[in-house]
Amino acid sequence: MWVDVLIILLKVLVVLLVLIHLGALLTWAERKQSAAIQDRIGPNRARIAGRAAMGLFHALADGIKMVTKEDFVPAGAHRTLHTLAPAAALFPALVVFAAIPFGDVLRIGERVIPLQIADLNVGIVYIFAISSMAVYGTMLAGWASNNNYALLGGLRASSQMISYEITMGLSIIGVLMIYESAQLNVIVQKQGELLWGFLPKWGIVVQPAAFFLFLAAAMAENKRVPFDLPEGESEIIGYFVEYSSMKFAMFFLAEFVEIVIVSGLVATLFFGGWQVPYLYADGFHWPFGLGVWQLPHLLVVLLQVAAFGFKVLIGCWVLLTVRWTLPRFRYDQVMHLGWKILLELAFVNLLITAVVVLLIT
């Protein structure tokens, strides 16, 4: 009993730590990747004992800088809410990952450890419920700052986020229809099935339109470029203009952790999660009767976790690249896109999927 609790604790700790560190790593990756795209070198100065390590220490340096800056609350601002807002932004981002499976099961002796913190049978609903709470952080930050710009930014950000949540929710209904479950682990398992004997039944194969809709909506929800007008640094400055040091770092960490979450969700729903094509619990079963490669259990688990990690990283890379390629939307264009275009497309996708599935079965 206590061993179970310990194992759960360990899983939670590992996931939280990986998330936070991945978030910090993404700050470095963003700078290095943008430098590569923009034909320059990027951060390469922070050194420990003379080693620069491609600028990785900049992430650490940034963290130290953030912690040692003065933390102030502006005059006239609502103290409690001002302090709570960054926590309200970061908390949902950290907690969402509980429902996402990053591997199948790990068998140690007789113990079966699911590589997922909480295998909820309403996994998808939990995820969307929790990520909706991220709006609170933004709203509170804008409101509690006693600043015109922050208020404008906060209002815009929250309207944008809630508008795109609907599209996000609608776009994956097709996925739910096809895999007949809201449990994320089951969805990933079902993506291991093969269509016509060789094609893995990944989400992107059966629901390509939903993938693009979901990705766009998730980027808007996450306030990434091209949807980052609320934090539009060069325009209306943003809703966290009155934040400094660690609180500001928390907003930013929340944003980067959300990138990881979005990548994780995309990987889980559309790219097979921890599934490696043709890899089953005992090894590779190649299609067209090409044979079976037996593999030890630990290696299979390792491959699965690595596959998931790889897909998440690719997703992060895509989101980062989009940021440096596209200019940003104006606010009314964002709302127009969300309510009048993407919502319709999600509906249509839902109807078409329903009809097709009905016809097939």
Added chain:
Amino acid sequence: MPERDMVVDESVTSVRLKQAFAEAVLDQHAEHGDDTLTVRREAWREVAQFLRDEPDLRYNVLMDLTAVDYLTLGDGGRTPRYEVVAHLYSLSHNQRVRLKTAVPDDDPRIDSLMPVWEGANWFEREVYDMFGITFDDHPDLRRILLYNGFEGHPLRKDYPQDKEQPLDHNAQDPTFYMNKRDDAGSETRHMFVHMGPSHPAMHGVIHMTLELDGETIVDGDTEIGYLHRAFEKEAESHTYTQVIPYTDRLNYVSPLINNVGFVLAVEKLFDVETPERCQYIRVLVSELSRITDHLTCIAANAMELGAFTVYFYFIKAREEIWKLVEAICGARLTTTYTRVGGVMADLPAGFADQLAQVLVLLHEQMHDVERLLQKNRIFHDRMRGTGVIAPRDALALSFSGPVLRSTGVDFDVRKTTPYLVYDRLDFDVPLGDSGDNYDRYLVRMEEIRQSVRLVEQCMAQMPDGPVQLDDARMTMPPKAEVYGTIEGLMNHFKLIIEGIKPPAGEAYVPVEGANGELGFYLVSDGTGRPYRCRVRPPCFALMQGLQKMLKGGMVADVVATFGTINMIAGENDR
């Protein structure tokens, strides 16, 4: 050398004006080829109206309006003390006229020309700010370049150059906000925000107060002068050659064009023309400067809209061009390349090859940026239909340059009033049709390509020869003569200590700056220092029309529109 009053044909302007206002015209002559008319102060606005409306004349653009203080001219000065000078331009007839009137010291008032040309707005505010001349019927006569609590009028000759004034926290100008609050009463649903001066997208330091109704801009006020460094006052106490470094700091993104414009004005006072090679070199560096200015404008504009990568691609191209400029004159930004009568030095060896390589790189970067921006739906949506201005409004507000051309008006100083060797070179002037931000972007991109054409033609056609005019009045003698002959030594001494002394008179030279017509108006009293050195900044006129372009749009469009105007504070505020 043509004499001052040798008028063979009296200009159409003068003939018509004398027919209509026989008793108002006090004087008419051609000053170094510029048609100059002096009228009575009482008839100022009527004459202006007539000049604008008369079918043979149609002076629809007020290019510049300034004043000169003749307190210390010669010995004893001149009365009346002030002279208000307006430079007018007719687009349809392509003619220019300088209209002057005298304003006495005991009654420094004159009619405002705003009812005739809306563009007189800021020009008159500046004259009020600098000289203390008030303009009747000006709706909003307050200081423009100087701050609210400033005492005195600095460009008056009796204002000491080194006088210091305190600047305190109350220098903020609350006029706009106070007016609005009184109109609407204490309860108003509109929100008032500041944009700038400390704002990432307000390049060059500008302060705007915006009245918002939700996202829509209802009204606004632009406050400039944060980078005012008293160029015109400084010029009055320096020799002509010493003023050239100050001109670098005007439009600091295209400094060579300013250098060229200033020395052309001085050379006009002398009525000389520089050797041909020098003229080709001046055209070459002007066009390189124009390219850097447009690259910076588009890059910054794209970055502010969120397309960060475009900025870096163009800055890379600009970097290579600046290396070229550095090879030519030793500095990238503070070029000080031209001299009165020529240029500082000839092009370095191997320049042609270096230039060819840079142009290849430029072409590549432009190709990449086009693919990133022009095929991009988001960029299109941000820029199409935003910041629109109609051609008629643009002309009334004295716009020029790419902003005016984006509305479809074909006006380019290089074509209408060709200077240097532009009449021998083959280039097109791109025009837009809707006057919105996207057209301005396209016009600038195409102008870069045309400038590349010009640069290549210059390199191909450039003759050999000297780069400095061999004229003892302006060119320093060669060192062998300075050390060897007494005449050379004396000539050198006088040129350095007393400065170049153009004959007394006045001259206005317009050149095509990257933002529009850049004009230098010089008044010389025969000494080595300019009596009055006036810069007609192109973006000054553009900025006065900014609120018109923003009204009715959204807050997010401010950044896009302001970026395409390409305001350079060094030029705007001087």
Added chain:
Amino acid sequence: MNMLPLLITFVLAGLVCALMLSLSRLFGPRRPTPVKSEPFECGMDQMEQPRRQFSVKFSVVAMLFIVFDIEVAFLYPWAVMFRRLDVAGFLAVLVFLGLLTVAFVYAWRRGALEWN
């Protein structure tokens, strides 16, 4: 028991947030000056206090969001049970969606989705 892992996750995430909030309080300097406390408005003095009133458009969006989000929430269980409910279930949901589409079109035509 699925709730225990969730509880542990919540508690630990909460601890992380609290830790981060207190870090800067511990390690950062405290030198308040009046100028630092002023709200930032591009270097100028604020003309007005931030309005407690804001445009009604934001409220309208929030209301529309509630309606459509609940619609999506109702669609989730149907989507999971979809194949078993077959055509009959599909038609029933179609009626449901149809009603909400009418509402959506009404909102659109009334200009609730205009952002100018």
